[in-house]
Amino acid sequence: MTRDILVVGAISAEAQAAVTGVVKGLEAAFNAKDPVALGEQFTEHASWTNARGTRLDGREAIVEFSAPAMKSFLQDSFARYDVLKMLEIAPGVIAVNVAQTPTDGAGIPVHGPQGATLYVIVEQVDGWHIAAGQNMAVEPPSAA
Template sequence: MTNEPPHTTTALDADDEAAIRRIVQDVEDGFNRNEPALLGVHMARDAVVGNARGAWLEGRDAIDEANRVGLAGFLRDETAHYEVSGAAALAPDVAVAQKRAWSTRAAADAGEPPEMIALYVFVRRDGRWWITRRQNTLVG
């Protein structure tokens, strides 16, 4: 018996990390192109999202509807640049990733602090990764 806390994360293999990075890129591309279908294509049916406005969205249908409304309305002229700042496996079919976000790539390249951070939880189902949880937090 030990009192040492266990390590709960391990490095993802290169293929899994690349897949997760592609998913986050699709989310960015969907946002920047105002394409709600691309923005939500990797969300699991039972996903839960805490958005930057503090609202909780439960289930793919609610998330898709919020994406459609937001991209047609108050987010229509907004852009974003995302960088995955870390990804790790919690279990063979569970992974997490942290994302930093800016309004533009230029802001990130200029070394400005991120405007938002996010935590994603992914589950591998049917041979591919799905977003099951995401929490966005605006940085003051």
């Protein structure tokens, strides 16, 4: 599914592509169950709160938590991440709203809790990375 991205502020096309790349890199790492690749999307001192409400401080803690989680309760979980909005907070600092849709291993959407995620993605010397974020599980709308 392709969604229009609401862009607020003077975010260049290059920065939009880089920020979207971070989100897609996170998606790919999650779906591949690769905690190291997932951690590479974060800054060294990132602050991340997952959908279970656990706050993780620093890339190392994010990787350490993700490795066993991906081998246990997340092993059969897959998702598609769609950027909905980018808000320029300051030059090189962009807040990003992302919708997470549960999928099967082939990327086909399935019924289940969705995610509403906010990332603060910052430009650093080595590229764009997530500095802070929070994920919230959202029950799918009921069929009416």
